[in-house]
Amino acid sequence: xxxxxxxxxxxxxxxxxxxxxxxxxxxxxxxxxxxxxxxxxxxxxxxxxxxxxxxxxxxxxxxxxxxxxxxxxxxxxxxxxxxxxxxxxxxxxxxxxxxxxxxxxxxxxxxxxxxxxxxxxxxxxxxxxxxx
Amino acid sequence: xxxxxxxxxxxxxxxxxxxxxxxxxxxxxxxxxxxxxxxxxxxxxxxxxxxxxxxxxxxxxxxxxxxxxxxxxxxxxxxxxxxxxxx
Numbered sequence: 001x002x003x004x005x006x007x008x009x010x011x012x013x014x015x016x017x018x019x020x021x022x023x024x025x026x027x028x029x030x031x032x033x034x035x036x037x038x039x040x041x042x043x044x045x046x047x048x049x050x051x052x053x054x055x056x057x058x059x060x061x062x063x064x065x066x067x068x069x070x071x072x073x074x075x076x077x078x079x080x081x082x083x084x085x086x087x088x089x090x091x092x093x094x095x096x097x098x099x100x101x102x103x104x105x106x107x108x109x110x111x112x113x114x115x116x117x118x119x120x121x122x123x124x125x126x127x128x129x130x131x132x
Numbered sequence: 133x134x135x136x137x138x139x140x141x142x143x144x145x146x147x148x149x150x151x152x153x154x155x156x157x158x159x160x161x162x163x164x165x166x167x168x169x170x171x172x173x174x175x176x177x178x179x180x181x182x183x184x185x186x187x188x189x190x191x192x193x194x195x196x197x198x199x200x201x202x203x204x205x206x207x208x209x210x211x212x213x214x215x216x217x218x219x
Contacts, residue, residue: 111134
């Protein structure tokens, strides 16, 4: 009896979206825009901001994109060199965008990383606005 | 520096005219011409004997430019997958 109860629960869970009037594709697309908005939002806790120096705290992907374009080479090289890529680690682990973080980790030049972040941010913004 | 790399990537597979290069790298004609001159001076590209003139990557650099092309491929950054929920 328990076997059938578990099976019915599982079936209900799998087919729940059908009874909500939305098909799988629409549900996935809706989730997509929510995820895009999450990635664009500011990091909640100040401990998780990215601190360029004592006065500049980066709180979101959009701010990172802006700062990367204007940052001086010395500041950049403190965070990205042969041994590490602090921006990539922050994007992957704190922001949660592992695709962008992985791409940033492959790049070493400031203009390349800035372009990657800019492209990604623009895409996420379009995604969030489209409300799939 | 990024634009120079983009020029090299755009002509890696096939020689291109200056106008075709300009369309790929989103620069003005003058800026594209200046960068092409710089790359010729640095012996990274050569002029083909064709009309109109086309430019191609030097043979010895093709392997390294392929790697640059792979790094500068932004396709995965604009894919339609949901990047948090893994849909």
